Amino acid sequence: MEQLLTVKKGNSRTTKIDVEGVYYRDLNAQLRELSSKGIQNVQLLNVYGQRYIGTNLSQPMEIEISGTPGNDLGFLMNGSKITVYGNAQDGCGNTMDDGNIVIHGHAGDILGMSARGGKIFVRDDVGYRAGIHMKEYQDKKPIIVIGGTTQDFVGEYMGGGILIILGLNLSEEKTYRAKFVGTGMHGGVIYLRGKVEQYQLGKEVGIAELEEKDYRVLHDNVNEFASYFNLEPNKILEHQFIKLFPRWLRPYGRLYTY
Template sequence: MQIDARGVHYRDLNRMLKEAAAAGEKEFVLDNVNGQRYIGTGVNLPVNIVINGVPGNDLAAFMDGPAVTVCANAQDGVANTMNAGTVVVHGSAGDVLGYGMRGGKLYIRNNVGYRVGIHMKEYKRQVPVIIAGGTAGDFFGEYMAGGVLILLGLERRQGEPLTGDYLGTGMHGGVIYLRGPVEPYKLGKEVAVLELDDGDEKILGKYLKEYCDCFGLDYQAVREEPFVKLLPVSSRPYGRLYVY
């Protein structure tokens, strides 16, 4: 189903999506999208949504199932509290991506903003994954409680930092992989930098190959640069604050 979204209010656009998906439509192409919010929210069916244009904030918020492809940049709040599904962005995306995300995948080709992967969490077999191909702003992986966060820093200019400051601040679960070294002053006090082990190779191999396929990248070339791993020092960073 092809929808021309030019000038269509998000509420009407999303209603069209939900109604058609409920009626059995599986493939959606949305043309001329320009800032419409909440695309994919409330659909809860395994449909494919291709977005031509720049979707608005909270793309795939609370999403449970669909596969969304954005053929441009995305804005803030992508995959907010998302439960299942995939979002692939062929460009950059803004701040607070994957807030409280509990499952599914968010693959971004280029740069991401502040507070990406904040308070991501995993539960049983639901492990959310965010991979960004470029650089990230401050507070990457803040409060992270579970899931996998990968930052590649591909095609960086000379001297351009991979991440901002306060990396993994308040992190108490999950794992962050960075392609390239990290300066200790950028780390939140709740994380430690470690070398990869065999388990990490498996995780990286699984998700990164998929990511590279998505964007036509050469997996081996991406792996040439060594990765480091960030883990929380404690699963109880705030365990000794109170008088009982």
């Protein structure tokens, strides 16, 4: 693995590494070593499917990835910032605790599964079950913003957090295709730009208009999203949004008898 060069950028140094053909275990071991040495900025070039990038770093780092990182990018991540110039695979942000992931492309299935905190921004589309089982507690609140559309079961089992779906690549003719949206949801909220039909939603999900506090949350996060991808936030925000919320705290409370 070739450490190409270390460039001084302001007060911090950026370490560039070409990781073509490097085994994931060696790559992650090196990241851990750099992290323990206090290196804060790393650029990974020619990433081809290496898994678990960003997991278990002793100090938060900023990692820029060129190429296609493998599954479980940022698994259990605790505060690092990852930017991917390319697509992310399955399990991006899996059980993430804190940090920030920005994907300049698509992401695969179970984006942000069981996330407990941190933010994920995906410019394009994502796969199945995005935001499944996200959680929140007090100030720990994961946020996912998806620029394109999602596959089925988005927000399944959601227990907390915020999921924003912008559908920027949709039009009058091309609408959301996802079904079972928010099925089993019992916490958190989904903001969706445009509209979905009732049959596309899980039976636990209600539709409401946004209130002022919703717009504040939306505004902040869409602004941040737009800033990463050079988009005009106001143009995104001027469109109609709906809010999807869990209708009951205990969707299955009456399913059982003792």
